Amino acid sequence: MNFGSDNQSGVSPRILDALVAASSGTAAPYGNDTWTQQAEQAIARVFDHDVKAFFVATGTAANCLALSALAQPWNAILCHAQAHLISDESTAPEFFTGGARLLPIATDSGKITPAALRATLKRLPDARPHSVKPSALSLAQATENGLVYTPAELKALSEVAHEHGLHVHMDGARFANAVAALGCTPAEMTVHAGIDVLSFGASKDGALAAEAVVFFTPALAEGFDYRRKRAGQLVSKGRLFGAQFNAWLQDDHWLELAGQANHAAQVLAATLQAHADIRLAWPVQANEVFVVMPKALLERLLAAGVQCYDWYPDSLPASMPLGADEVPVRFVTAWSSSDQQLDAFAAVLGR
Incomplete structure (x- = not known):
C-alpha cells in the first residue's frame, strides 16, 4: 500500500527489456549512439516539431539546467508559491543559474493565473541595475497540488510572459499524467501553447532514471551541451537514456x-x-x-x-x-x- 510517491515505483518491464538489450555490445559514448539519436527523433515526432533534446539523470538537473539557459545571475524566475522548484529543489536553481532569484506567485487556485502573473510583473521595480530583472516563468505540469493546466490556460500565461520579454519553462515531471488526463496532444500543451523549453520527465512514469530537456526554441539551446557537461550530466553510456526513451515513447507506452x-x-x-x-x-x-x-x-x-x-x-x-x-x-x-x-x-x- 505504497502511495508515498510515483518515484518509488519500479521500472516498466518493456523499458527494462530495452535497457537489457542496449547493455550488450559496444556503442559510441556521450549520446553519439543510435539509441540516443533515435530517441531525439522520437521526441520530435511526439511533439510534431523540430526540437533540441538533451538527456540527464534527474528531474532537478533537468529543471535547473533548463532554467540556466533562460536566466542570468541577475535575473528572476517566476513560479507558483508551492512549486516543486521553490519548495523541494534546495538551492539547486540558484546554483545552476549562478544566482538567479526565484520569485513566488501565490494564488488560492493552486495554479498561476494571467491576472496574478501580470500583477506580479507590475509590482516588480524597474531600476537597473538595482532591481532584479525577470527573465523566465516556470510552470509545473501537473502542479504540486496535482492540478493540470489546460492548453488554453498555458497559452494565456505564455502570451503574458512573452509580452513582458520572459521565456516559459515547463516542469514536466508529471507531464505524461497531464497529457493522459486531458486527452490533448503533447504539442497542444507545449509548442502550440508557447512553451519554450520542457523538462520532460520519464522517471516518475515507468523509467529507471531518464529525463530530457527539450527546447522548442532552438536558439535557447545554444551552449547547452557545455552546461550539461559542466554539471556532470553528460553520461558516457548515453545509450541507457536513449533506450529508455525509445521504449517509453513507442506505441504511446x-x-x-x-x-x-x-x-x-x-x-x-x-x-x-x-x-x-x-x-x-x-x-x-x-x-x-x-x-x-x-x-x-x-x-x-x-x-x-x-x-x-x-x-x-x-x-x-x-x-x-x-x-x-x-x-x-x-x-x-x-x-x-x-x-x-x-x-x-x-x-x-x-x-
Whole structure:
C-alpha cells in the first residue's frame, strides 16, 4: 500500500527489456549512439516539431539546467508559491543559474493565473541595475497540488510572459499524467501553447532514471551541451537514456502508464471521500490525491502499513481551514499501483 510517491515505483518491464538489450555490445559514448539519436527523433515526432533534446539523470538537473539557459545571475524566475522548484529543489536553481532569484506567485487556485502573473510583473521595480530583472516563468505540469493546466490556460500565461520579454519553462515531471488526463496532444500543451523549453520527465512514469530537456526554441539551446557537461550530466553510456526513451515513447507506452496511474488515483480518491472524517482538498486531475484527515487516523493508517505523507498546511486553499486535530495528507499513485493495493487500502480504511 505504497502511495508515498510515483518515484518509488519500479521500472516498466518493456523499458527494462530495452535497457537489457542496449547493455550488450559496444556503442559510441556521450549520446553519439543510435539509441540516443533515435530517441531525439522520437521526441520530435511526439511533439510534431523540430526540437533540441538533451538527456540527464534527474528531474532537478533537468529543471535547473533548463532554467540556466533562460536566466542570468541577475535575473528572476517566476513560479507558483508551492512549486516543486521553490519548495523541494534546495538551492539547486540558484546554483545552476549562478544566482538567479526565484520569485513566488501565490494564488488560492493552486495554479498561476494571467491576472496574478501580470500583477506580479507590475509590482516588480524597474531600476537597473538595482532591481532584479525577470527573465523566465516556470510552470509545473501537473502542479504540486496535482492540478493540470489546460492548453488554453498555458497559452494565456505564455502570451503574458512573452509580452513582458520572459521565456516559459515547463516542469514536466508529471507531464505524461497531464497529457493522459486531458486527452490533448503533447504539442497542444507545449509548442502550440508557447512553451519554450520542457523538462520532460520519464522517471516518475515507468523509467529507471531518464529525463530530457527539450527546447522548442532552438536558439535557447545554444551552449547547452557545455552546461550539461559542466554539471556532470553528460553520461558516457548515453545509450541507457536513449533506450529508455525509445521504449517509453513507442506505441504511446508512456501515456498508457500515466493513464493507469491516473485511474488508480480516481479509485483511491473515491475510497478516501467515502470516509466521514476525510475531506478532499483539491480536485483529482492527475495521479495525486490531497486530503485533510484527523491526525489520529493518519497515524493508524501508517501503523497499518500505508505509505503516504503529511503535507504542507499552507498548500491548502484558503477555503479549507485546518482543525486543531487535522493534517493535510498527500497520496500518489503510480503506473504500478495495483487493484490489490487499492482494495487492501480500502479494507484498512474501512476498519
